[in-house]
Amino acid sequence: MNSEIREALERAAAQKQVMALYRDDTGECWSGIPVMAGPRLAVFCRERDFALDGFLAVDMERLTGVERYDDNDFVRRAMAGEGVYGACRKPPIRSCRDWKELLDGVMKSFGGWCSPQCEDGEGDLCFYVGRALALEDNGFLLRPVDADGRWHREPAFIPYEDLCTLAFGGNYLRVFKKYGG
Numbered sequence: 461m462n463s464e465i466r467e468a469l470e471r472a473a474a475q476k477q478v479m480a481l482y483r484d485d486t487g488e489c490w491s492g493i494p495v496m497a498g499p500r501l502a503v504f505c506r507e508r509d510f511a512l513d514g515f516l517a518v519d520m521e522r523l524t525g526v527e528r529y530d531d532n533d534f535v536r537r538a539m540a541g542e543g544v545y546g547a548c549r550k551p552p553i554r555s556c557r558d559w560k561e562l563l564d565g566v567m568k569s570f571g572g573w574c575s576p577q578c579e580d581g582e583g584d585l586c587f588y589v590g591r592a593l594a595l596e597d598n599g600f601l602l603r604p605v606d607a608d609g610r611w612h613r614e615p616a617f618i619p620y621e622d623l624c625t626l627a628f629g630g631n632y633l634r635v636f637k638k639y640g641g
Contacts, residue, residue, distance in 0.1 A: 468526050469494045469502055476545050478507050478530040483522055483624075486585065490516055490625075491529045495550040498557040505549070506630060510542045514630020515551050517562055522624055551629060559620040560595050566628045567592050573633045576602065578622040585624070588616060589636055609640030 472479045473494040481490045481504070492504030495515070506516045507529070530536045539545055553565030566574050572592035579585055590604035590612075599619040604612045627633070 465520065465523055465526050466497075469497065472528065473497070476548055477528055478535075478539060478544070479504075480527050480529040481518060481523055482525040490518070492516060493544075493548045495548065496553070496556045498555065498561075500558060501556045501562060503551065503553075503556050503562070505547075506627070507544060510538050510544060512544055512547050514633065515628050517556060517626040517628075519624055559623050559626070560597075560600070562626065563592050563595055563600055566626070567595070570628050570633075571637065573628065573637050574602075575627040575633060576618055576623055577625040578618060579624050580622065588618070589633065590616075605636055605640045609636060611640075
């Protein structure tokens with residue numbers, strides 16, 4: 461990851477600025493306020509439609525660009541008025557030095573409920589929703605639920621090296637936890 465991206469995220473975290481994050485190779489874009497950083501991961505309070513909704517951890521090596529999202533008076537006024545800046549908090553997780561440490565915190569503080577996004581060796585993306593069950597040295601076991609809220613029979617093994625993002629603590633997962641399974 462380039463040092464300019466890391467420096468921009470560190471400034472944004474210190475000033476509680478909303479940032480847009482890009483992966484140009486996939487066209488993906490997210491927005492949020494940086495709240496934690498490790499050598500390889502960044503964790504953001506995820507922003508959607510002028511509201512915070514959980515957290516998103518991103519493999520910084522996969523980021524191709526960042527820019528300030530609240531860089532005009534209207535957006536800053538709306539974010540402040542909707543309480544985005546005041547609601548921004550670090551998740552109750554000790555460290556995000558690597559995926560294993562982050563997932564340990566997700567298991568302890570969020571019951572393991574998360575939504576990992578992975579990339580296979582051919583560049584195809586896959587998404588899961590479920591509960592992390594166990595951490596291993598090179599990956600973790602996830603008990604996925606399908607779109608109908610039913611548990612899959614077998615857990616999925618997800619290698620850490622395949623992870624692109626990990627969402628946790630948001631409303632989408634709260635609803636699956638409440639009504640699924």
